[in-house]
Amino acid sequence: MSAISGGAAPVPVGTRVGSKKRYAAARQSRDRFVRFWRRLTQSRKTFAGLVILLIFLLIALFGPWIDSQSPSAMSGAVLQGPSTAHWLGTTQTGQDVAAQLLDGTRFTLLVSFGAAAVATVIALIIGIGGGYLGGIGGEVLSMLSNCFLVIPALPLVIVLAGYLPNKGGISLILVLALTGWAWGARILRAQTLSLRRRDFVLAARVAGERSWRILFSEILPHVMPIAASGFVFTVIFAIVTQSSLAFLGLGDVTTWSWGTMLYWAQNNSALGLGAWWWFVPPGLCIGLVGMALALINFGIDDFVNPRLRVTDLRRRGRRAARLSVAEVLAPHASDSAVVEAVGK
């Protein structure tokens, strides 16, 4: 990171910033991304997380081709355990559980990633805006995100969803985004605040760079790992909250998702009937995707907070040798400051 902060030397006031510098900035941010990616895939944990997530994404894309049965088609084979005809058994109305699971993956992931994307955009605007603006405006934005952080999300989502006349994917995404952006905004604000005081940002300001250019070329690339971590966290939040809503019957119960599967299983008392193949798989999928995302977050955490990396160093002596001593001995002061600020 120090390599980047060294990049922006003070430029005399009024100097026009040419395309050369713009090019250099682009290359810097690309190098940064490459390093970020390398760090992510280096860790075994993160790699495992990426693989699991990839499998689910493939299922979401090609699910219907894997199992051609319709998830809603009823049949005479009622409440049967797993067999070759029905990999995961059937429901009380003879529907194929595996088909529902495959079909539900698409909606579940679409809504979760969509909601997380919208929430991250809101978080970026409010978090970076609040951190960079400072003053009254910044205080108000910070106050707003803190408010939304302490207001319990699910009751709010339930009340919102309860009043919604249309419970389709888009409105679900909006409701989840509206209740899930605050955490990301808070950590982004903390990071922006610490970046604002760093030399290269100060240098850019002294050089008379426009605010929006500083935001896009100096601040945004540096908050990306934090934003990524916030995104991943929000996806977990969205999956769990969405499933909870569906489980309560507050979603669209005719669209297949992991949550609606659990809703129907509960409503038809699958538990009492001992039909474990009905309610175990959807929950397991939620847990697995959540675990994959959490594992990816481990990697991002390691990147943001180098001290956590020590564990990996111990396991890989050879790699440790390639790091410079300074990197190991002196954890980046600014980064730990972020961690503290985030904690607060």
Next chain:
Amino acid sequence: MTNREPVAANSALPRGATIEVDPLRRNQRPASDRFEPLVEIQHLTVEYGVGAVAVSGFDLTIGRGEIVGIVGESGSGKSTLAYAVMRLLREPAHIREGRILYYQGDSATELLAVERDQLRALRWSELAIVFQSAMNALNPVMTLHAQIDDVLRAHDRTLTRTSRRERGEELFKLVGIPLDRLRAYPHELSGGMRQRALIAIALALKPNLLIMDEPTTALDVVTQRQILDELLRLRAELGFSMMFVTHDLALIMDIADRIVVMYAGRAVEAGGPEDLLRDPRHPYTIGLLNSFPTVSGPKRRLTGIPGFPPNIAELPQGCAFHPRCDRALDVCRQQVPTFTVEEGSNRGVRCWLHGASTTLGAEASVAEEQCEPAKLARNQGSDMDRGRSSGP
């Protein structure tokens, strides 16, 4: 203040005293007729992970009451050396070889071999350390008194609460902090005060060796000066030795009895401050001297040193300094020069330009054999477990 005749702490130290750094300060050195060793570092080698050697075959003896300065750029291994003496190295750093002897009366203790309990007893009562940043070194959630109190209690269970409080007040008086600040938390003090508090904590058990890891680097020049004066006065009063690690050659010239210049984990030159100032031999030392202006020394052109210190994981073959050295010979690129000690003095230099090949001290040559880079490379991959056992 005592006003004795200047007496060398190390009898072998030649004291020509033509270029006096500060005669007043010199006078405060406690009298001692002969050189009495306190700590002897023998051929210390510290490695990060596998293959990155931060300190390599380092030898140094610190006498009682002596101030030894260790000077070098960041990454030269000087802080690693300080941590190694306290056995504070963390993974992936570990001691590959060497001994550190601590002399108590007639017997000596091998610091690297003592068990945890014995080490705990030795720490602070015999050796104490002062870190660079007091802000980070003080526990933010404990009052200063509590941080003095716990070290007193840990080492002497018989002390009463009152006597511990009195000791705390005594220490604060010693370093010049108002007594009411004992109840303060670290964040409530100014930078200089915090550094003083850190020194007070270090002196709590009257240690014989004080290791200073850039203790004044984070401070402004005036405060730095005050604290250095304070340290010299305390040394005169209490008679402890100091191993003073810094990157600031000017500063260390002012207070040290003896200076070791480090480069890429090796001692490249050693000698008294006057020797180094008047007659620097290693091109690196010359470069360092040319990087800052001196008030009392002869006029020089400020040139600095071209290039950057090497990555210790990828040290150049031969003398580590040769890529930056304008006088490098062919042999410099191939072989690491030995550390050559001048007959009858404590001056030494590790440079092919100064007879490294001809006047080999017997011990030095044997020591040198053991840390050939080629050998280190051959051992790669097999030492990860050794690090675990020798770390603190």
Next chain:
Amino acid sequence: MVYLLRRTVFYVLTAIIALSINFFIPRLMPGNPIDSLLARFSGRVTPRTLASLNALFGLQHHEGLWGQYFAYWRALLHGNLGISFTYFPTAVSHVIGASLPWTLVLVGLCTVLSFIVGTAVGCIVGWKPGSFLDNLLPLTTFFSSIPYFWLGLIALFVFSGLLHWLPVSGAYDSSVSIGWTWSFIASALDHAILPAATLVISTISFWLLRMRNMMVTTLGEDYILLAEAKGLSRMRIMAMYGARNAILPNIASFAMALGFVVTGSILLEVVFSYPGIGFVLYQAVSNEDYPLMQGIFLVVTLVVLLANFLADFCYILLDPRARDEA
């Protein structure tokens, strides 16, 4: 003190915002579900009840938004949350009053227990990164990602359905009456074991992981190194220098965690048919009982704010820097 005052102001403001959200949601939603709903009850409620519902849900459009807003606050300050349709004609405040204690005891105790145990274990795991326990960490992420209610379902299936060890639903046996009798307490405990265990297992890994990470970060601090150099005992370093500092951000992040706990326990109560506030919320949702839904949102928010305030208070006690913050 300044810090505490600032936090108080913050929570009061947040409460006002939350209650205002509560006010605006039914009015901003397309269509008016309440109109049609109230029409169903119009013959059955007294004019006075109708008036209070009007105040809370703004049916008298001629009054103007601001007039409605003040009428809403007036009703709230009188503790009037309207009438529940599900439990008609019981007042919402009464329904909530009957169910809240169950939730407070179950969720409150479990959260505190989970925090303490998780933090303690995280502290130990973080003390020696790379140890055996550290390798179990990926597993804990699984437990923190699965919805609590699903874990509850599995627990019910195994321990009640298959093994018949524990009761399936409710908070106490219907044959015993509520009171400080041994039979009641035993029955309540018997019914609480499964939901409590599920809640603790689901939440503990969150605290464990956070504490472990903070501990690892803290152990890199110079003051830990200094404590080691001082020759202090390992226990003292771990407790007073490590954990004592590492726990601070954990307490500060209590707010975020509490949101998850509330979410989880609402659904957990549904699964276990535990007569707490989450179960009642489920009933309200199923019956489109808007007054009850909103009343519960309001009460849950206030309780969460109060819990956060308590966490802040603990933070001030533990961090001298927060005390002096201007």
